[in-house]
Amino acid sequence: MENQSGSVGRTPATDFLELRPQLRIDLIFRPQRIAGRSVYIVEDPVRTQFYRLGRNEYLLAACFDGQITVREAICRANRSLPEEPLNEHDALCILNWATQCDLLESKTDIESAKPTGSPAADDSRPKRGQNPVCFRLPLGSPDPWMARCYPYLAWIYSRWATAVGLSLIAVGLAALFEGWDRMVASTDDIFSPAGQLSLLICWIVLKAIHELSHGLVCRRYGGTIREAGLVVILFLPIAYVDVTSSWRIRSRWQRIHIAAAGMQLELYVAGLAAILWSLSAPGIFNQICANLVLMAGVTTILFNANPLMRFDGYYLLTDLLEIPNLAVTGQSWLRGWARHFFLGLPTINSSWPNGRAGFIRSYAVAAFLWRIFVSLGLIIAAAAMWHGAGVVVAGVAVVAWIGVPLVRFIELACVRSGPVAPNWRRFATLFAAIAVISTTALACLPWPGARQATGIVDYDPPTDLRTEIDGFVEQVLVRSGQSVVTGQEIAHLRNQQLQRDFAILKIEVEAARVRIRGLRGRRELAQMEAEIQQLAALEKQRTELARQVESLVLRAPVAGRVVSRNVDEKIGLFLRQGDVLLSLGNEDRKQIEFSIPDNELPAFEAALHVPVAVSVETGESYECQVERIQPRATIAPLDRCLCAPFGGELSVRQSSPPVSCQDQEASFELLKPHFTGNIRLDAQQSVRLKSGQRVQVLHRGHRDSLGAHLWELLTDWVLRLGGTKSS
Numbered sequence: 001m002e003n004q005s006g007s008v009g010r011t012p013a014t015d016f017l018e019l020r021p022q023l024r025i026d027l028i029f030r031p032q033r034i035a036g037r038s039v040y041i042v043e044d045p046v047r048t049q050f051y052r053l054g055r056n057e058y059l060l061a062a063c064f065d066g067q068i069t070v071r072e073a074i075c076r077a078n079r080s081l082p083e084e085p086l087n088e089h090d091a092l093c094i095l096n097w098a099t100q101c102d103l104l105e106s107k108t109d110i111e112s113a114k115p116t117g118s119p120a121a122d123d124s125r126p127k128r129g130q131n132p133v134c135f136r137l138p139l140g141s142p143d144p145w146m147a148r149c150y151p152y153l154a155w156i157y158s159r160w161a162t163a164v165g166l167s168l169i170a171v172g173l174a175a176l177f178e179g180w181d182r183m184v185a186s187t188d189d190i191f192s193p194a195g196q197l198s199l200l201i202c203w204i205v206l207k208a209i210h211e212l213s214h215g216l217v218c219r220r221y222g223g224t225i226r227e228a229g230l231v232v233i234l235f236l237p238i239a240y241v242d243v244t245s246s247w248r249i250r251s252r253w254q255r256i257h258i259a260a261a262g263m264q265l266e267l268y269v270a271g272l273a274a275i276l277w278s279l280s281a282p283g284i285f286n287q288i289c290a291n292l293v294l295m296a297g298v299t300t301i302l303f304n305a306n307p308l309m310r311f312d313g314y315y316l317l318t319d320l321l322e323i324p325n326l327a328v329t330g331q332s333w334l335r336g337w338a339r340h341f342f343l344g345l346p347t348i349n350s351s352w353p354n355g356r357a358g359f360i361r362s363y364a365v366a367a368f369l370w371r372i373f374v375s376l377g378l379i380i381a382a383a384a385m386w387h388g389a390g391v392v393v394a395g396v397a398v399v400a401w402i403g404v405p406l407v408r409f410i411e412l413a414c415v416r417s418g419p420v421a422p423n424w425r426r427f428a429t430l431f432a433a434i435a436v437i438s439t440t441a442l443a444c445l446p447w448p449g450a451r452q453a454t455g456i457v458d459y460d461p462p463t464d465l466r467t468e469i470d471g472f473v474e475q476v477l478v479r480s481g482q483s484v485v486t487g488q489e490i491a492h493l494r495n496q497q498l499q500r501d502f503a504i505l506k507i508e509v510e511a512a513r514v515r516i517r518g519l520r521g522r523r524e525l526a527q528m529e530a531e532i533q534q535l536a537a538l539e540k541q542r543t544e545l546a547r548q549v550e551s552l553v554l555r556a557p558v559a560g561r562v563v564s565r566n567v568d569e570k571i572g573l574f575l576r577q578g579d580v581l582l583s584l585g586n587e588d589r590k591q592i593e594f595s596i597p598d599n600e601l602p603a604f605e606a607a608l609h610v611p612v613a614v615s616v617e618t619g620e621s622y623e624c625q626v627e628r629i630q631p632r633a634t635i636a637p638l639d640r641c642l643c644a645p646f647g648g649e650l651s652v653r654q655s656s657p658p659v660s661c662q663d664q665e666a667s668f669e670l671l672k673p674h675f676t677g678n679i680r681l682d683a684q685q686s687v688r689l690k691s692g693q694r695v696q697v698l699h700r701g702h703r704d705s706l707g708a709h710l711w712e713l714l715t716d717w718v719l720r721l722g723g724t725k726s727s
Contacts, residue, residue, distance in 0.1 A: 017074075017088065021095060022066030022105045029058070030248055034322045041247050044103065049226075050247040051101065052324055060086055061094055066105065070095070138229040142241070146215045146225055153216055156265070165268040172274030176293065179278050183290060202291045207239040209269065210262035210304075217261035218243040221254045252319045259315040263304050270297035308363075308370040323356060330364025342430055344423035451603045451699045453677065454649045455594025455614075456639050457689045459585030460680060463558050467575045468551040471495040480565050484556040484584065491570075491581055493552040502545040509538045560584035563691055590686035592679040594697045595638050595650060596629065601675055603699055605629060613698040614679065616689065624679045626697075633673035641694060643668055648694065650674070 028043040040058040042051040053061060059080055063073035070091050078085040098104050155161055176183060215225045223245040230237045246258045270293050277289035303309065307317040310327060318326045339345040471493030478490055512535040519528035564582035575581065592614060596604050607626050614622045642648035645668070655669040679697070681689065689695070 017071040017091070018069050020066050020069055021064045021098070023061060023064050023098065024103055024105055027103060029062075030250075032250060034252075034324060039324070042103070043248060044101070049101075050244045051097075052247070056081055056084055056086060057090075057094055060091060061098065064098070064104075136229055136231055136240075137237075138227050140228065141226060142215060142228045143225045146219050149212075150216055150219045154220065156213075157217060157220060157261075165264070165271070168271035168275065169267050170271070172271030172293075175278035176274045183277075183293070198288055198291050199295065202288065202295050206266055206269065206292070206296050209265055211239045211241045213261040213265040214241050214243055214258060217258045218246055221246070221249050221251075221258065223249065223258070252322065256316055256319045259312050259319065263300050263312055266296040266300045266304075270300070306370075308367045309374070321356075321359075323360070326360065326363060327367060330360050330367060333361060334364045334368060342427050344426050451600055453594045453596045453600060453604065453697045454642055455592045455677070455679075455695050455697055456642060457590055457592055457681075457691055457693045457695060459560075459563060459583075459691055460589045460591035460686075462563055462583040462585045463560060464580045464583050465490060465554060465557065467493065467554065467577055467579050467581060469493070469495060469498065469548050470576050471498075471552055471574070473570045473573050473575060473581070476567050476571055478562050478567065478582075480562055480567055482562045483560070484562065485559050486556055488556045489553055490556055491554045493554065493575070495552060498545065498548055498552075502542070502549050505538060505542045505545055509535065509542055512538055554581060556584060558584060558586065560586045561691075585691055588683045588686050590681045590689060590691065592624070592681065592689075592695055592697070593638050594677045594679070594695070595642060595670075595674040596677050598633055598673050598675065601629070604675075604677060604697075607699045610699075612679075615696045615698060616693060620688075622681075622685050622689075624681065624685070627678050627680050629678070630676040633675050635669045635673055637668060637670055638676065639692075640668065641692070 024044075026045055028045060030041040030043070032039050032041055038055040040053045040055070042053060044050070056077070060073060060077040063076050064070075068076070074086055074088070074091050211228065215228075218225060218241075223243060225241050225243060226245065227242040229240060231240055232238075243258055246255050249255055249258075273289045273292035273296065277286055277293060280286045280289065304311050305313040305316075307313040314327065318324060323329075336347045340347045472495070473491060474494040475492040476490070477492075478484060478488075484490065512531055516528055516531045516535060519525075519531060561584065562582055563585040567582050570581060604626065608629065609625055609627075611623045611625055614624050616622075637643050637650055637652060640646050640648075642650045643652045644650060645652065651671045652668040653671060654667055677697070
């Protein structure tokens, strides 16, 4: 076969050392110093891709000029490497790498001349498009657009702008700490439908700012943006820009600035949002500012700055410590260790920087555990948020993230590595030992948590304001949540018939008095006595009617707070005698009613008159005592806010189609019978806890095994999914 280097016939597979490979003449090599070692950056200008070679590998690759054979190239490179000579395996690895990356003028001869049993390319990493739950969507190169924008936005990274940005962060942190309770309270509605829409908008804006900042700083130091697009993980889009051109930049501090640029601008936004949040009144704008603080501050630090993930923090760490390819190196060591530990296969000695071996191993283990944690979290979140469809997505994710790597590990283990065959007896023994230890731990170790039940704070008991007479509600003088004093006017009723009868009776009383005066003047004593008796009866009727008319004005029987919702909507309603207009609660007298699953009843019966912990959403905890437990179970929820469709934890299903808005609570029933427990709060606890607040009642005196509790959580989760789906 002819190639650009000359006439070379098809070489037998055992003679690949006689090939004359040639690197592409358009490749650009740049030397760099990393951690005191010489490396070379290989730039592919056609694809705008970059690769890093060690000095030894570069000396060999530089000999591939199409004029000399691979054997001669090894000899020539080893003249400069008397202490670390290269061998045929090293040459084959470099040829494989150059072939995979299309860096050779022709790769046909290389593919045909590989020795039998030579190591194939490492395809353990998933290829693009193969993973249905994690894939990229390239959207083209934004470099021309970035070039036009940069002159107008370069000032953002000037010294004075950086000083202003750092000041915003400092002032924002101070405002955040000062109003921490307000910030915690503002997150209560963050996952409501309106809050989720606000979060989505904030997410899109912040990610656009984040990636724009990466691109602008890359342009600042002479780099280009090869590609931009989206990484879709479980249908969650995450924007990205490819700034690998920063590898050609010699200064590692400039590369660090490029990696940190997205977080830099997001933290500026978080600082400004925190200041505006502290200065604004509660409302839509205030909530948007709180969302920006959460998204641009907390999530940026937890995820983008996390070096255990291949985000900005990882590239910051690799440049700071000057350990290139830290993740790949660590994963390679971890795979080799797993094959050695489970299958007894030999390990490959790695050439690592002095003093960095322990760190690389620790990083590999930590990144592996973190990846498992994040993957399981995403799978559980998908299954919980998308219900039936989420279960399917979670199943696909389990196969893609756990099943496929496991199959690949078994495939790699089955490939004979040199003269040593996999020790399957060792693998079976270790697997059985791990299974026995795990089963024993699940069966014997106690669950470190506590038995818990969900509950709600209520007044003990609320005072109902009932009508004493029939009438239409004409005016309501209070609003929900308002504090009132004893005797304060609450509402006015209207009863026209009663008021008309009272007016007529007043006229009859006056007429009777006139007749009595006339009879007294004429000395008609017998008739006068009869009129006096009639007047007494009329006055008695008038007194009764006056009391009834006075009862049309409803007054607070006790001091307290209006706990009924939407009391102004009662205007115009007709209330009969004894109907409840609203309820008043005493802030010093409250109780907690909590719902106990039937399988948890023995644990909480043991907690009667024993201190239990009451935890609220704000993180506060109180020590209380269970006063009583109702002896009968029910499937009716205590309050709809405790049900899963309304943000609670109780699994419910729809028992019947709702007839009206007032029937929403009655249209749901619990999947399992629950008992009702009661806790009476003291005055101090009553003042601190608000009526309608959800709480968790924790009892730590009852211990289950770890396995039993996990199984119970799993079955409850399945029931919740089924109940939510049916509702």
